[in-house]
Amino acid sequence: MWAAPSVEVVDKSKLPYVYTADELISMFLAAYEREEARGSVAEPAFVKQKRLEIKRIVSSGRAVASVLRRTALAMPFLDRLHPFYRDLMDVVFGAQSYKHAVAKVGNAHLAVRAIAKEAIAAVRTAPDKGAIHAARRMYRGRVVDLLNDLRPELDKLREVVAFLRRLPAVDPNLFTIVVAGAPNVGKSSFVRCVSSARPEVADYPFTTKQIHVGHIRIRGDVVQVVDTPGLLDRPLSERNAIERQAVLALRHLAGAIVFLVDPTPHSGFPLEMQLNLYREISASFQAPLVAVVNKVDIASPAELERARDLFSPIGEVSTLDCRGTGEVVNYVLAKFYVPAALERLRAARRS
Template identity: 50%
Template structure:
């Protein structure tokens, strides 16, 4: 899902826009109209047009942002992580209410104009109207900043389709997840020889006879409870909780990754115990690991049928075949049966 968020104005931009509309407004009046009435008419037009333009801009910012209740739980919790849902709702609510307040301010100014008996009084009404509008805009500064940050955050979110069959690649940092996703799918995530390269999830696809399988590269997990994880790790947890139909748990048996097997088995057990999802255990870095390293990993994790080198993509076709045959095809057949049953 891609989020087409609106442009969010800063307070200074809103004030500049407001004054621009106000000053450019003109009012046609009969040449014989007295000066006081001509000024009253001009001021009324300026108030109406500037208030309408500002209210429309505020309303557009508020209603064009995604509604929280319309978001898939995966995106909803990402928004909570990145911005805070309560803060997000408050900001949009206040911006939307400001559009209503502008209408009220302009209505009061127009009512006062009708009974103005001198040019000086009209000038005072103009000054009071502009001052109230400027105060309202300046009061919105924190909410506009929140909305701007939220819009930027939403635009950066990965284009995930929660309805697709999804493979989530998980494991400790620096075990080769990004390299594997690059071999397995169309994704080209950043790869480096140090931990925590992946700061957010990346998405690729495997194309199968016109259909797509979604493959997600997740940030590395550390051996600690979920409530102690940072925002980067929690993205991986959200992918596991809401998207995964099968998990590829990648194991690094070597001594080069920085996370020994005791840590990796704890992470694996945490996933296994907290999520009811099929898990394929895959030994990576067979181009670097010696026989003793691989044997120790197999003894610790149990029977492992797939060994790969994500660096060279060796063994990845076997992994892909297993994903398709053991998980994707049965899932699609079950889905097809459900559709046919519902049509009867």
């Protein structure tokens, strides 16, 4: 059902820059070296050296700890995200693995502060220059080791941020038409015909590796059109990550589902397989589902007739030249979007 969620969506503008371990090590060492000796000329050299060492520890530790804490806090919190984004992150990266990475990076700022505190204590009690140098080596070595230990988690968070920046902005508040079907049946071309999206289109299966989003503007309102990766006719547990992205879009976003059918042999998937997939979607999702036959420009009369018998389509199109695609979208909007929009207005008036 189409309803506004009370949960968060991913705000790309708030995603952090995640430093690599090497960048953090360079930052740490540069912050350490930036501090210079200050104090009275009459102050003993040993006292001045202690003061300088403590300043270097404080400033470099604070710089690195601040970045680690800020990075962890700026990453999306899975438990607050809309289910679409939450499940998508789980499919692509693993929820527990992601949470572990965020927690380890976030907790590392406390470890840096603890190391700095120990080093400061060692410097203050140092009886000679040799002990100061030993405290320095201990401090720098332990922080560098800690940052190197964070390398896998930092790399994971960098991957997550890069993925989310590439992901189209999906708004769960908008009425959404999800375009589904087997691979290579023309979904990307259909979305390109009817909306603002410009997904990649090619003549081989599995071109769509990620969800693409387009928009249709209707009298000041916006309808979302989502192009999903092609689904194969097998149980959800056996689907790969790309296919499961499509399932998530169907489950969490769909106000209506347009199932594209290819009646020709060109997609490589027979009508029986497409029919099984159509029935699976119909049985598994609450959103209304309509079938649309594509490739009428190349399908034979016999192929079209068989597709009509099996699917009872609401329209027939050619996404090569966008023939009939506008009529299909108008039908879907009139039948499913308009009643939902009217109900939303009535609910707003009642409140």
